[in-house]
Amino acid sequence: MPDHDPPPSIDQLIDGLIAREGGYTNHPADRGGPTRYGITEAVARAHGYSGPMSLLPRDEAAAIYRRLYWLRPRYDQVARRAPRVAAELFDTGANMGPGVATTFLQRALTALNRNAKDFADITPDGRIGPRTLGALDSFLDLRGAGGETVLLRALEALQGERYLRLAEKRPANEAFLYGWLANRIGNVE
Structure with missing residues (x-):
């Protein structure tokens, strides 16, 4: 290795x-x-x-x-389990707000739980608590290091989609779109 x-x-x-x-x-x-x-x-x-x-x-x-x-937002708790995910949440949270970043994590974990076969769905409330940490633990136990990479990709996909939506909804945000995509997506791995 x-x-x-x-x-x-x-x-x-x-x-x-x-x-x-x-x-x-x-x-x-x-x-x-x-x-x-x-x-x-x-x-x-x-x-x-x-x-x-x-x-x-x-x-x-x-x-x-x-x-x-x-x-x-308890990203220190996430870092103990998945440091690259915590780094991504920190960067996204600083730019979009921790509630948005945490909601991305909750949505991604729920979508990756194979219809609740691996762990229960999480209500995307934007707060990291025992259920979110438990789901993250279960996901990582099942998927290992490769799972952290897949989870990072899901978080970045959600982040990128939100940037595009922000620019579409408010044309003034187009001034920032290139920089958001260049400097925020894929920069913490």
Whole structure:
């Protein structure tokens, strides 16, 4: 068997995300308004930052990512089972919201359970709890390492479809579609 690199740590995932997001932007087509390191002004304000967005400290952005997009949605629990899936959920959650990313996981697991023969269907509620973790455990027990790869593909398919739908529903989002597809799909394996 070939040697594999160890899974990335949350610090490495945050570093990669901040590198992809870049510095300060205030694109007129972006409903999120001013952002720095991918953190919107609304999120920064909700978490105590009161300064200009162009000066949001990197360590503050990293702390927000760790708290809101890793620990709160329980992706640390997913990482213990499937680190590449957790990395994908973290990246998707930072871009679309953790509830959306988690719903993608729940939908994919339910669709891959062979009509509930392998484990019970999961209600796609956008929250990781015992049922979602149990379904993930069952899926990985049945499908092994190859199952994690298939699950990643399902998550990325759902993510890509959502990006296309966002651009179709709001033409201003076409300004971002190429970058979303280039920088968000397949970048965490």
